[in-house]
Amino acid sequence: MAISVKQVEQVAYLARLELTEQEKQIFTQQLTAILEYADKLNELDTEQVEPLHHILPIYNVMREDVVQPGPPREETLSNAPLVEDGQFKVPRII
Amino acid sequence: MELYELTCHELKEKLDRKEISSREITQAFLKRIEQVEDQIKAFVTITGDLALEQAEQYDAGEPVPGLGGLPYGLKDIICTRGVRTTASSKMLENFIPFYDATVAARLAAHKGIMLGKLNLDEFAMGSSTENSAFYPTRNPWDLDRVPGGSSGGSAAAVAAGEVPYSLGTDSGGSIRQPAAFCGVVGLKPTYGRVSRWGVMAYASSFDQVGVVSRDVRDCALVLNVIAGHDPKDSTSVNQAVPDYTSFLTTDIKGLKIAYPREYFQQGVDSEIRQVVKNALKHYEQLGAIVEEVSLPHSEYALPAYYLIAPAEASANLARYDGVRYGLRDLQAENVVDMFSRSRAAGFGDEVKRRIMLGTYALSTGYYDAYYLKALKVRRLIAEDFQKVFADYDLIVAPTTPTVAFRIGEHTDDLLTLYMNDILTVPVNMAGLPGMSVPCGFVNGMPVGMQIVGKPFDEGTIFKAAYAFEQTTDYHNARPNLGVSK
Amino acid sequence: MDREYEIVVGLEVHVELKTATKIFCSCSTAFGAEPNTQVCPVCSGFPGALPVLNRQAVEYAIRTGLALNCEIAEVCKFDRKNYFYPDLPNAYQISQYDQPICKNGYLDINVDGKHSRIGIIRAHLEEDAGKLVHQGSITTTTYSLVNLNRCGVPLLEIVSQPDMRSGAEARAYLEKLRSICLFAGVSDCKMEEGSLRCDANVSVRPKGSSKLGTRVEIKNLNSFRSLERAIEYEARRQIEALEDGEELVQETRTWDEEKQVTRSMRSKEEAHDYRYFPDPDLPPLRIDREWVERVRASMPEMPDQAQQRLINTYGLSDYDANWLTSTPQTLEFFDETVKHYPDAKAVSNWMMGDFSRLLNQNNMEIADSKVTPQYLAEMLRLIEKGTISGKMAKTIFEEMFFTGKSPEEIIKEKGMQQISDQETLQKIIDEVVAGNPKVVEDYKNGKEKAFGFLVGQVMKATRGQANPALVNEILKERLMRE
Structure with missing residues (x-):
């Protein structure tokens, strides 16, 4: 299935990736090629097949509700580009 | 023989007999790194000082059996406390984790000596290590060729004698393919056998940590340490870990080996097919029962993988948003721009491509046609394997369709590059354990034989791999590297 | 004109479950800690971190589901809901998309004697996001700060049917839901701390119509009163718009507590596309019936049962109960x-x-x-x-x-003991009567007010401690003898 430049732009926005005009063109071609290859799957009738979400036959993996101390705050913040008052600083939302 | 040419168990013998110290071993490998690393570029970070410190501590303390006191390298996608972990991405060029991956912690607790962090295709996306944001790693057998990927640094470092063993990760062949290209042993354990905690996720339902080593015994020794249940990873299975060295016998009489006809067809080099066919004959001579089978949905594994894995990756890599760590566009005046520009600047082309592809496959209107369809095909592929394993102990096939290709050879042809995983991806689709073992050469380049087992039956793989290795000589071949002084 | 319209309200309520730890990691959920001191690699979305489900959160969800007369799923799973926001570290929220843990329940309300049953479509588990503090208002600020303490606190999102017909009913529903959660012991339900949050979907339609009108979602409802008022305001706004021939737009509006109006939130053109898919890090849940029955057996008396008991045992009114x-x-x-x-x-x-x-x-x-x-x-x-x-x-x-x-x-x-002793009071009353001959005279001449004055004098003399009933009685008797 072919994908359009406009779709590439929408997807890039959803994925929060700023693309150059050139990248948009290249990705449009490349994604089209990959998706056309993926269309091969349509050769298979999977009407009656259940999707396989988890390869392991395991269920109910749970932990007990017991508090464990986390790392000191300096560690959590140690890789942050900008910090203020023990918090991560980000530019305005809107 | 130089120390760096020895296997772990050989080194360990000398260490236990106090013929040499851990410090001497570590120094020998650091020297080797110094001599060949300029040519190989297997490392992202070398932690020489830390390694020597650990080695001295080892020498001063009680000996630890297994791999204690022996050096190793980790794929740079495995988080190490206090040591930069980059995923070979500009995004994480300066990221220093404050926590250890479970596998890193296990090796450290085992008193292993970490020599450094090994190069990879950015975020494990690729088959050549050309997608590293820093530099490509080279194949020790031919420096103009790729070492494979994504664990290219892990395989090249072992092949070049820079480390005696290393850990990699394998989501679609990322350990087995580079192991085959570099002429070393590479194991991807069963999904759930080894903890993924602290390993940066690419495609969570496929990712599995595994081993690159010189020989099969070393591989078993490493799996002994890293395998086992981890309460921090919900997909790590709570099942007893056998001593994998107990499977190392050459008696494989009656072992039932299947070879799928789909893996010996067009698209796989005829010379490679021949080399692996010869190996199958060898198995027959050792007393195994070798028969042809069919895995009819094999050709659909790759297209399905290239939908599911990018879909998972698109979510896994969304956390790299410039807020808490990683590259950040500090000029952006609002949050949306900050996200979009930081990510645009931090990720390379292949990563962006897979994020885009995965985002698309999950988006409204395409979810059923692509993502869900691929999950259904995944079941068909898993069932193919189940049927064969009802009658056979192992499946044997080539690991790769070609030997290592030249650097730059496939950069303009994505699909050809993706095809490199065609023989390894189905195994990840089914979550099965698989090992690549050196089984010959084509035009002077190593060829790998892939041995696939039942879920959690790595033991039988070890048995067959060991029997082959001990009755052949391929594992003793070493690349000839000019040593720079 | 209101009489020609019917208000249709559905509520989406987030209840914070009162587990000690977060839903997918072992960080504390305690309220009010210093920013970013209750976080770890898991809840702050660091590379390689993986979630592990809190059993207690699941049990609380089952408990709530039973209290709300829901079916408890035999199998359910967790999905990733993908969107970028600085308070969402993974850029996906782990939630439940198509297999919620509870569905098809109801609760009963009573507004001014009118009983109604409000359907509950589903209740699903999910993780809370962190908190953003804007320097100034969200629109004028130049930057914001991210605190992830709340990130990963377990939430149960409870979605009602659009079964409510007024602000009062919506309020009664939320109050009832709160008391049920409190009785079930699953949440503190403190609106001021955010452990109970509510969004309202409001539409209006001509009476008798079964088609739903254009739906508006109202956010920022911080109290029961603002919920009720916001719905009444919004319904009126919609009816007026319709009467004026305007077309309503499906949108999200925020309740302005100060001005007591709903205001449109600047909605971006972009349609959300959350790209839900099953979280590969979390194996599915199989909730065996034994577990459900064990939880059921441990359920305490619920508000409806208790009300019935109070009415039957003590004859209390519906309202009191x-x-x-x-x-x-x-x-x-x-x-x-x-x-x-x-x-x-x-x-x-x-x-x-x-x-x-x-x-x-x-x-x-x-x-x-x-x-x-x-x-x-x-x-x-x-x-x-x-x-x-x-x-x-x-x-x-x-x-x-x-x-x-x-x-x-x-x-x-x-010294507040009431004086009920006959003799003591008799003595004081004698003194008061003797000291106020003029007033006594007035009383005898039929001035009723005079009696009150005399009682007042007695109370004054006893510093208010005299038993008033007794004073009345004795004083009346005494005056008759006069």
């Missing part, structure tokens, strides 16, 4: 008091009157006050015996409320 079952603490206090003083109506009057007033005035909950059920019962007995007057009781109760002292002690300290 409803009020007394608003929180388990209220009911427990009542039950305990009645054990010591069986006049349930008197107990309920005191609780709904002075007790409730003092709690509200001081922004306290029953547990914060010092008064005990035993002392309230004791006080009521003293009123009954005539030891204290109703008026004195008010003062005594207030003292008990703040100090926790017994009524006896307070009476002694303040």
Whole structure:
């Protein structure tokens, strides 16, 4: 299935990736090629097949509700580009 | 023989007999790194000082059996406390984790000596290590060729004698393919056998940590340490870990080996097919029962993988948003721009491509046609394997369709590059354990034989791999590297 | 014109489950800690971190589901809901998309004697996001700060059917939901701390129509009162718009508490596309029926049962019974008091009157006050015996409320004992009568007011401690003899 430049732009926005005009063109071609290859799957009738979400036959993996101390705050913040008052600083939302 | 040419168990013998110290071993490998690393570029970070410190501590303390006191390298996608972990991405060029991956912690607790962090295709996306944001790693057998990927640094470092063993990760062949290209042993354990905690996720339902080593015994020794249940990873299975060295016998009489006809067809080099066919004959001579089978949905594994894995990756890599760590566009005046520009600047082309592809496959209107369809095909592929394993102990096939290709050879042809995983991806689709073992050469380049087992039956793989290795000589071949002084 | 329209309301309620740890990691959920001190690689979305489900969160979800008459799923799974926001570290929220843990339930409400059953479509588990502090308002700020302490706190999102027809019904639903969650012991449900949050979907349609009108989602509803008012306001706004021939747009509006209006939130053109898919890091849940039955067996009395019991046992009104079952603490206090003083109506009057007033005035909950059920019962007995007057009781109760002292002690300290002794009163009355001949004269001449004055004099002489009923009686007798 072919994908359009406009779709590439929408997807890039959803994925929060700023693309150059050139990248948009290249990705449009490349994604089209990959998706056309993926269309091969349509050769298979999977009407009656259940999707396989988890390869392991395991269920109910749970932990007990017991508090464990986390790392000191300096560690959590140690890789942050900008910090203020023990918090991560980000530019305005809107 | 130089120390760096020895296997772990050989080194360990000398260490236990106090013929040499851990410090001497570590120094020998650091020297080797110094001599060949300029040519190989297997490392992202070398932690020489830390390694020597650990080695001295080892020498001063009680000996630890297994791999204690022996050096190793980790794929740079495995988080190490206090040591930069980059995923070979500009995004994480300066990221220093404050926590250890479970596998890193296990090796450290085992008193292993970490020599450094090994190069990879950015975020494990690729088959050549050309997608590293820093530099490509080279194949020790031919420096103009790729070492494979994504664990290219892990395989090249072992092949070049820079480390005696290393850990990699394998989501679609990322350990087995580079192991085959570099002429070393590479194991991807069963999904759930080894903890993924602290390993940066690419495609969570496929990712599995595994081993690159010189020989099969070393591989078993490493799996002994890293395998086992981890309460921090919900997909790590709570099942007893056998001593994998107990499977190392050459008696494989009656072992039932299947070879799928789909893996010996067009698209796989005829010379490679021949080399692996010869190996199958060898198995027959050792007393195994070798028969042809069919895995009819094999050709659909790759297209399905290239939908599911990018879909998972698109979510896994969304956390790299410039807020808490990683590259950040500090000029952006609002949050949306900050996200979009930081990510645009931090990720390379292949990563962006897979994020885009995965985002698309999950988006409204395409979810059923692509993502869900691929999950259904995944079941068909898993069932193919189940049927064969009802009658056979192992499946044997080539690991790769070609030997290592030249650097730059496939950069303009994505699909050809993706095809490199065609023989390894189905195994990840089914979550099965698989090992690549050196089984010959084509035009002077190593060829790998892939041995696939039942879920959690790595033991039988070890048995067959060991029997082959001990009755052949391929594992003793070493690349000839000019040593720079 | 309102009469020609019907208001249709559905609520989406987020209840914070009161687990000790977060839903997918072992960080504390305690409220009010220093920013980013209750975080770890998992809840702050660091590379390689993986979630592990909290069993208690699942059990609380089952408990709530049972309390809301839901079906509990046999199998359910967790999905990733993908969107970028600085308070969402992974850029996906782990939630449940197409297999919620609970579905198809209901709860009953009663507004001014009208009983209604409100359907519950589903209740699903998910993780909370962090908190953004804007420097200034969200629109004028140049930057914001991210605190991830709340990130990963377990939430149960409970989605009702659009079964409510007024702001009052919506309020009753939310109040009932709150009391159910409190009785089930699954949440603190404190709106001011955000452990109970509510968004309302409001539409209007011509009466008799079964087609739903254009739906508007209202956010920022921080109290029961603002929920009720916002819905009434929004419905009126929609009806007026329709009457004016305007077309309504499906949008999200925010409740402006200060101006008491809903305002459109600048909605970006972009349609959200959350790209839900099953979280590969979390194996699915198989909730065996044994577990469900174990939880069911451990369920305490729920508000509806308790109300019925109060009505049947004590003959209380619907209204009283409803009020007394608003929180388990209220009911427990009542039950305990009645054990010591069986006049349930008197107990309920005191609780709904002075007790409730003092709690509200001081922004306290029953547990914060010092008064005990035993002392309230004791006080009521003293009123009954005539030891204290109703008026004195008010003062005594207030003292008990703040100090926790017994009524006896307070009476002694303040010298508040009521004078009910015949002889003592007789003597005082004699003095008052003797000292006010003119007034007595007026009384005899038919001036009713004069009687009141004399009573006042007696009360003054006894510093208000005279038993008023007795004073009336004796004084009347005395004046007849005059």
